[in-house]
Amino acid sequence: MSTARSLRWRRFKQKTSIAAPQQSNSSAVKHDFAYDLLIMFVRNETVAALTVPILAIFVAATMLNWATEPRQLLLWLATIFITEGILLALCRQFKRQPRETVDLVQWRRNLAAAEFLYGVCWAAVAFTPFVVQSQAAFFFLFAALTVVTAIRMMFAASVMQILHAGTAPVTGALALRFLMTGEPFYWALAVVAVGIHFYFVFLVKNLQRTALSMLDYRAEKDRLIEELERAKAASDEARVRAEAANVAKSKFLANMSHELRTPLNAIMGFSEMIKDEVLGPIDNENYRSYAADIHESGSHLLKLINEILDLSRIEAGRYELTEKPIDVAATALESLRLMRIDAHQKNLRVVTDFRPDMPRIMADERALRQICLNLLSNAIKFTPDSGLIAVRAGILPSGEAVLSVRDNGPGIPEEEISQVLRAFGQGSLALKTGESGTGLGLPIVSGLAELHGGRFELRSKLGVGTEASLILPKARVLPAVPQPRKPAPAPQPAATAEAVPYLMRGAA
Template sequence: MSGGASAEASRVHSGSANDQKRRAYRSVQEAREKLTYKSGRKPEFEYELLMMFVKNELSAAVTTPLLALVVAMGAMFWAPPRELLLWLGAVFVAKGILIAICRQFAKTPREEADTPAWRAKIAAAEFLYGVTWATVAFISPETQGEAAHTFIFASLIVVISMRMLFASTVMPIVYAGTLPMTIAIVLRFALLDNPFFWAMAAMAVGVHIYFIWLMTGFNTTVMAMLEYRAEKDALIGELEQSKSISDEARLRAEEANLAKSRFLATMSHELRTPLNAILGFSEIMRGEILGPHSNPTYKEYANDIHESGQHLLTLINEVLDISRIEAGRYELNEAPVALADIVEDCHRLMRVRAENKGLKIVETFEENLTQVWADERALRQICLNLLSNAIKFTPTGGTVTLKIGRTPLSGQFLSVKDTGPGIPEAEIPRVLRSFGQGSLAHQTAEGGTGLGLPITKGLIELHDGSFELKSKLRYGTEVIVTLPRMRIMEALPRLAEPGEERPEAPQTPWRAERNKRAS
């Protein structure tokens, strides 16, 4: 049941991840399509531009009719109320038609909106609205005086500026709504036999051209803003797409890591069980505990079986160790230990192997080293790995130097230096990776698994220490592992016996200065 639930949860997660990836891909594609139009009218932005005009118009649905009421009240000084009411009604009807079309467009989903057709409808409604406003210039022309002409001029210029501001995102609507009013001013003043009003007509044309120039620049700015927003949307879409890909990769990595952990745990048990039997029986056969062999070759075979089993067991332990270290599941069993004692034990274990190869191991230990707070098994494994590598790759007649001492920062270090052929500088990063081996390892019969140095580096880092590998061709190799000061156990002062005077604290410079001030 748990396996079925896990599989179902995995399928649900996979489905949601795929949906998220598809949405991110669509948003990226839409944004990129908008950015492909770097010149011309940019069709993909036309909907946004038209929607800006619609929102402006709907937000100011009451403002312009109120202005029409103000104009009608001012025109009552020369125009009959009946004509003003007719004009005011025409303005309200035209405004209502424009607002109704804008609301229909706002309710239409973008996928279903035919932007050119809607733009034509809105431009026609705006033209009708502009014509109704333009007719105010021809209400009772015979009763209009200079004050009335100036009032009409100022009122229409204000309305033209407002309409241009509202429709600045769509230039065809700007022309449709404002040209009728400018033409009405020009025609009305051109009919008057007065050069002053002709100048005002010319000024109306100039103001209209100036406003058009301003709105063109504003439209360019709005277009640039939309391009930046499209670029931002494309970037966000790509980030979401990358995140979905990384989440999917992380999920697969976690599943692979879990599978690896289960595989290693299972194989560890399955391999150790027969290995214990192989090692045990081969050791009995090698030691001839149940009786001597009739054929001496069988004893050699038993020895080879035991050594092969030991090698396989070591390999299994190393693979499990590096897996636990990489997964962060290696637990340290910390206790006070003496680094010098561990190194001496490792030296004794490897001495026979070094002597059989004709190598000399030199110890250089600093005296009076305090204990360290560390995992004894881990430190022993670190020392054995480094010493084994040094013996393995040092030719006959060479020297391996073991050095222990204090660091300048009050920590302790272990150095293993050999006189082998060294490692090329370009291969150092490779040998520090799991299963990584240098060219020298491939040329010798004792290549190993390539896990010794990575395990050593991982174990010393678990102790908050540092790992340093120095090597140069034909000059040998030196590996230095350092334990920080926080791992060093400082000796506490001796407690005074009952009746014994407490020993005086040493006169540090700070204490001496304090005693001097007190006296």
């Protein structure tokens, strides 16, 4: 653990040191860290401004028992108060200055000078003459100045220059006083005092390493926070631009689709008149065939334009819902009747599973019909000949309404599901088989589901089939009202017995 800490310390020293190796440790850090270390000393000094003066009063009061000159102690106490006041005044003045205008080198010198003067005043008490060479007096002097040294080192732990300026005179004066006694016992105490001083310095250096590491971590944290804020601002700006571009795109598509439908209606109308020979027979069969092709192509183009218009309105938030109670089963059956020719051409079997007491749903009838048609169109398009399509409507255990269309086609690879849900997105199967489509049907279904507060789910498995489900929230399900309803004719012959278990597996 200590090895890792030493490595971090060496890396930090290499990162923060300056070219001149002879400068002190406090000037060997970055400008920002140097200020932080200096402000730590200033705050320590101002917060504990009364600690050392109270200790000085206690020392003076106690040493009156041994001192030969009490007035000398009172004078010493006055100098302590004066030098403490000078140091506090400098600290308060430093705190009031803006960080950007602080001359760190000059202020470090000023505070070190004030601390040195303060330390010299404390050192002066070591030379107080005693009435007798009392061991109690010397022990008290030793203990008092050792405590003062420890306190001053804690206060100045962040700036070694100030620490040495304030504590070296105290320890030096104490050791000199013991050496002046001429007794080996006090010489030993002098050595102990110096040893304690160096041990305190060792501890303080460890504290300073911790303080520097804390500042380094804080600077790294501030840098990361600043980078995150910049990244967030850039992300917000990009999101705003993307949203504006998306709205502009939707408005452009809506306007263009509207403008294109007007001439397209004329093309389709006149081509239909020519195809049906409304104004008279056409002798050339090719002309009738060309007119039919024009009408068919115009119908396809009109369908594409309508889908683009619907999608752009949904994305722009301009698709207005006209809500009323809807019979989901009736809407699904109506959509099946519209698609029955396409299903019959591929000899598809269509089975239905509608809940008998299915409640009505508060929804937009046109939107719900469009959802049914889009889901059925996709199912018919990709289900192989003689395949099976199952249409189900019911209520989930959560109370939500569900309308699903399931087929036993080739399925969609899982990695392509998100692609087919995007506008103009088509899967690999559609590209390989050449099935016509614009890739707008499912995005429109998803958008209409979200407008109703619901969701659209697409589940598929290769070789098994695909199930597309519209799920509407419970709040749109109206209370069930029992009412007789004649069963609608099935679009295809009744489902075979083996088709029902398949449908139930799909529902599960």
